Amino acid sequence: MSSAQIEIQIIASIVAVACALPGVFLVLRRMAMMSDAISHTVLLGIVIAFFVTKSLNSPLLLVGAALMGVITVVLVELLNRTQLVREDAAIGLVFPAIFSVAVILISRFAGDVHLDTDAVLLGELVFAPFNRLKLFGMDIGPEALYTTGGILLLNLIFVIIFYKELKLATFDPALAAALGFAPTVIHYALMTLVSLTAVGSFDAVGSVLVVAFMIAPPAAAYLLTDRLSRMLIYSALIGIFSAVSGYWLSYLLDASIAGSMATMTGASFLISYLFAPERGLLAQARRRQNQRIEFALTMLTMHIANHTAAQEAEIENEVIHLNEHLKWTPQFAMEVVGTAERAGLVTQRNGLLTLTESGLQRANQEFSN
Amino acid sequence: MFSSSIVRGQWSTLMDISQLFYNLLFDYTLRTVALGSAILGIVSGALGSFAVLRKQSLLGDAISHAALPGIVLAFLLTRSREPVILMLGALIAGWLATLFMLNVIRTTRIKDDSALGLVLSVFFGFGLMLLTFTQRLPDATQAGLDKFLFGQAATLLQRDVVTMAIIGVLAIALLMTFWKEFKLITFDTEYAASLGYPVRFLDVLLTTLLVVAIVLGLQTVGVVLMSAMIVAPAAAARQWTDKLKNMVILGGLFGAMAGVSGTLISGSAEKIPTGPVIVLCMSAIVLFSMLFATNRGLVWNWFRNLQNRRQLRAQAVLGDLNTLAMQHPNEARGHSSAVLRAMSTNPEGVSLALSQLKEQGLAQELGKDAWALTQAGLDEAGKTEEKEA
Structure with missing residues (x-):
């Protein structure tokens, strides 16, 4: 591995963690699409700040972008408050308009500078290692490492200091307000962080990847745990895994790094969606299957218990007759009887079923219900 | 000279549009x-x-x-x-x-x-x-x-x-x-x-x-x-x-x-x-x-709200005038706006409300700053009271 390759992976991992932290709260607060809106509108902030400073390296660009992110949130809320449109429609109205202004400004006035919409949307992580930061003439690493690192630090400090407030405002905003925690302040602080993260990261990885890293790992982690602290840690780990594996996927295919990493965040989610221990699709299917068998076992014990004393026991309780009396297919009947025997609920003699002690108990318990 | 250039400017805009x-x-x-x-x-x-x-x-x-x-x-x-x-x-x-x-x-x-x-x-x-x-x-x-x-x-x-x-x-x-x-x-x-x-x-x-x-x-x-x-x-x-x-x-x-x-x-x-x-x-x-x-538009809504507020304000003053008239059943006398202001929850709006009532023919000015309801005003107030009861 060359040092450039290592640096790219480190930067991508930092971005992944920096995005995952606010991303968890976006997912939990049902505001995930806000990250999509903000990651588009910050472009206008960058463009305006660029026109003011005439430089692409000025820190004012970051300020302008963050400000535009907050303005987006305010506009969406204003529009929402008129009650003329719903919240999702409000988001869908605000961000394309702001983004359009940015695109028009760029193509009309900034055609010859390095500020094209492709780069902003898609990112150019390949070039990140070439942009070195020099301190007293010494090369201290790529610049992106420090901007993204700074943003990660900021997010980390915010989440650690305001963990309790964030948690309460996310899960019970009414209680948070009643206790005097000012959920609105928390809300805007979070949105400012999302804007800062979006702009600081998309310089390196593009706005699409920012959205992918903010939503996919937290969504995957949401299926794995019920604890907020674990969800934060899992999201960060899934983000790092997606970043590193995505880098190698892009290396293998000679394709866009940002695109490959976004693909890997999707793959991570898919794995979690299918195999999550309790909430995954497979676990859900297994649980349904178990419930079906459990229900059938109870049915079987009740059926036999019903006919033990009666004359018709001989025909009713024969294995081959179960399919017509309980409307089971022969295979299913065999499966249930097999499971019941193994569980010690029934015994079979010459194809005739009798309940064991525990089988009778189960049936009686069910009757008394 | 100026006007001709303006005309030419307008003309060229017109040309642009027709060209479009x-x-x-x-x-x-x-x-x-x-x-x-x-x-x-x-x-x-x-x-x-x-x-x-x-x-x-x-x-x-x-x-x-x-x-x-x-x-x-x-x-x-x-x-x-x-x-x-x-x-x-x-x-x-x-x-x-x-x-x-x-x-x-x-x-x-x-x-x-x-x-x-x-x-x-x-x-x-x-x-x-x-x-x-x-x-x-x-x-x-x-x-x-x-x-x-x-x-x-x-x-x-x-x-x-x-x-x-x-x-x-x-x-x-x-x-x-x-x-x-x-x-x-x-x-x-x-x-x-x-x-x-x-x-x-x-x-x-x-x-x-x-x-x-x-x-x-x-x-x-x-x-x-x-x-x-x-x-x-x-x-x-x-x-x-x-x-x-x-x-x-x-x-x-x-x-x-x-x-x-x-x-x-x-x-x-x-x-x-x-x-x-x-x-x-x-x-x-x-x-x-x-x-x-x-x-549904915001401007119309604002306008409607304004009208509603004015209507309510006038109604309140109408009610106050009616109360005063009840307290002096035998004489048709006017009441100063100062009295009405003292009765009102919105004192600044009283004079506006009075002129509004006068316009609608519900109130009249008997002398200088002496306000009373007209017959129509009394009827209107009676109707409102009935509705409230």
Whole structure:
């Protein structure tokens, strides 16, 4: 591995963690699409700040972008408050308009500078290692490492200091307000962080990847745990895994790094969606299957218990007759009887079923219900 | 001298405008693009109305992003750049994305916003990966695929517009055929199900039509801005009417207006991309509608509130005058506004309310600053009291 390759992976991992932290709260607060809106509108902030400073390296660009992110949130809320449109429609109205202004400004006035919409949307992580930061003439690493690192630090400090407030405002905003925690302040602080993260990261990885890293790992982690602290840690780990594996996927295919990493965040989610221990699709299917068998076992014990004393026991309780009396297919009947025997609920003699002690108990318990 | 130059200025503006319309009629490119944008506007406006009413405003955003891998895969598999084939790929990808999203929402506790963002970014990233992968293949004839990112209306050919028109007419025809059913599942899904309509099938059909509308617009306005063409015309139309039929027609009309005016504006100056201008025209229509729409518009609302407040203020003073008249049953005497101010909860409004009452013939000024109710005023106050009792 060359040092450039290592640096790219480190930067991508930092971005992944920096995005995952606010991303968890976006997912939990049902505001995930806000990250999509903000990651588009910050472009206008960058463009305006660029026109003011005439430089692409000025820190004012970051300020302008963050400000535009907050303005987006305010506009969406204003529009929402008129009650003329719903919240999702409000988001869908605000961000394309702001983004359009940015695109028009760029193509009309900034055609010859390095500020094209492709780069902003898609990112150019390949070039990140070439942009070195020099301190007293010494090369201290790529610049992106420090901007993204700074943003990660900021997010980390915010989440650690305001963990309790964030948690309460996310899960019970009414209680948070009643206790005097000012959920609105928390809300805007979070949105400012999302804007800062979006702009600081998309310089390196593009706005699409920012959205992918903010939503996919937290969504995957949401299926794995019920604890907020674990969800934060899992999201960060899934983000790092997606970043590193995505880098190698892009290396293998000679394709866009940002695109490959976004693909890997999707793959991570898919794995979690299918195999999550309790909430995954497979676990859900297994649980349904178990419930079906459990229900059938109870049915079987009740059926036999019903006919033990009666004359018709001989025909009713024969294995081959179960399919017509309980409307089971022969295979299913065999499966249930097999499971019941193994569980010690029934015994079979010459194809005739009798309940064991525990089988009778189960049936009686069910009757008394 | 001054006036003549102003006249000349106006004249040249007039010339510009007439030149624009001349171009619209006789300039091949402009006419083609304007026609294409108009078709796109009609279809997306009509189908967007359903999406907005069904709280699926951002579905368009997700679908249009998700279409990208479909376009690239269609190219990779067929090595053809026929718009119809690429659109078919986009259609399948957009449809799969929608289905995946709906399944995630149905089977997990992940909410619709996260599912939308997830599908949007992951599918788009996947498409980006495929696109860059394709660009590095040896026989790179894929130039033009990335115009789907931002759309390049100027590259629309007459052939494309004819294709768009045919597909658009088919979509609208389907919409009209299943009008009653779509209306029912939009406003009351449970009721539709209880009546025995195949709700799931209708749901998929309506969503498919939405995907068709989105794919239709990708070449013109691009992936990023297509969502606005779904949401904005419908949001604007919603302000003017409470009837679904009118909303769909108005939505189509607004969409077409934005399409044509956007094309004209971007065609009249250099280096202005068409897609964003169309979106801005659409945003302007939305803003206008939200402010000035009769019935729901903010300005009318403000005006109505003001009138209501004035009416209530006058009513209060009328009641006070009546109370004073009751306290002095035997003489018709006037009361000074100072007394009325002391009785009122809103002292500053008293003199305005008095002149308003005088205008309506309910109060009269017997002497200087001596106010009393007229007979009509007494009757009115009596009626109000009866109502309150």
